[in-house]
Amino acid sequence: MRDRPKGPHEQGRRIPKKERKESGKEWEVSPKGMPIEGLAAIREYLRFRPRVLREIWVSSEGEAAFKSIAAEIQTHGVIVHKTDRDSIARLWGLPQIYGPLVGLGHFKTLAEAEGLAKLKKLGRDREIVLVLDRIQDPRNLGALIRTAAFFDVRHIFIPERRQVSLTPAVIATAQGGLAISDVTVVTNLSRLLRQLKELSYWVIAADMGGKPIDASIKRLDRMALVLGSEGDGVSKILMDQADVIVGQASLSGLESLNVSVAAGILLAQLANL
Numbered sequence: 504m505r506d507r508p509k510g511p512h513e514q515g516r517r518i519p520k521k522e523r524k525e526s527g528k529e530w531e532v533s534p535k536g537m538p539i540e541g542l543a544a545i546r547e548y549l550r551f552r553p554r555v556l557r558e559i560w561v562s563s564e565g566e567a568a569f570k571s572i573a574a575e576i577q578t579h580g581v582i583v584h585k586t587d588r589d590s591i592a593r594l595w596g597l598p599q600i601y602g603p604l605v606g607l608g609h610f611k612t613l614a615e616a617e618g619l620a621k622l623k624k625l626g627r628d629r630e631i632v633l634v635l636d637r638i639q640d641p642r643n644l645g646a647l648i649r650t651a652a653f654f655d656v657r658h659i660f661i662p663e664r665r666q667v668s669l670t671p672a673v674i675a676t677a678q679g680g681l682a683i684s685d686v687t688v689v690t691n692l693s694r695l696l697r698q699l700k701e702l703s704y705w706v707i708a709a710d711m712g713g714k715p716i717d718a719s720i721k722r723l724d725r726m727a728l729v730l731g732s733e734g735d736g737v738s739k740i741l742m743d744q745a746d747v748i749v750g751q752a753s754l755s756g757l758e759s760l761n762v763s764v765a766a767g768i769l770l771a772q773l774a775n776l
Contacts, residue, residue, distance in 0.1 A: 536609045537674045541602035542568045547679025548608065553579040555682065558607040562588040565603025581606075610669050610681060612661075618687025619698060622658050629724050631773055632658040632704065633684075636692060636731040636738055637665045638762065645676025646763035647730070652680035654770040659686045660695055696744045699727045705746045708737045709769055711760075713750030716772040720747060726773060730762055 704725040731737035
């Protein structure tokens with residue numbers, strides 16, 4: 504199910520003159536991409552992955568915010584369009600925009616071989632990767648990407664089927680997280696875990712009934728944290744491959760946490776020695 508109707512960024516169509524008359528030739532054809540809403544997210548991409556940002560639309564209310572990033576925008580050759588907020592929303596096919604700035608971003612997931620190759624080249628002494636099992640809510644995926652980026656998790660692996668991929672809602676919720684973290688799509692998560700084990704990763708599955716994270720787990724150099732959907736959790740075939748199953752006990756009796764909240768708690772414990 505789509506969160507928003509298609510806009511010109513997804514259809515690659517020529518924008519009608521009546522929709523671009525305010526800016527003349529500036530609004531002709533936009534390349535395929537997805538909207539990046541708000542100054543904070545745009546700034547993250549300018550800092551860490553400027554090639555993602557292709558164009559930016561600025562409303563009159565966003566002039567002050569735009570000035571704070573104008574130098575970086577010019578440095579990276581981002582095309583700038585100035586118009587009003589309603590026209591931005593109409594142009595992108597959005598019911599409304601949540602800020603006076605909207606950027607056009609070019610996002611892509613990595614293929615399995617490409618993602619694993621990048622992981623091997625990273626070469627850091629200590630590494631945590633995130634493996635997501637059937638996350639179907641785009642807001643949850645976006646929040647997971649943002650959380651992973653906050654804890655400097657550079658690689659997120661998701662399955663090809665029964666899993667939401669990158670959508671405008673994911674991009675919006677991630678709030679710049681894809682400037683740090685790569686998302687790799689794999690055909691078989693079970694095979695992926697075997698490949699990660701061959702690269703000396705310990706597979707750590709999350710479950711509410713799992714053991715608390717202790718010092719012995721924190722000392723591990725390479726960890727693959729596996730998280731499942733709220734309804735079903737991590738699938739049995741992946742749970743059986745886990746070297747250790749961890750969890751956070753409820754203090755009130757509530758049975759579960761939102762998956763992105765659980766990820767934040769577990770990554771905070773794993774990331775801090």
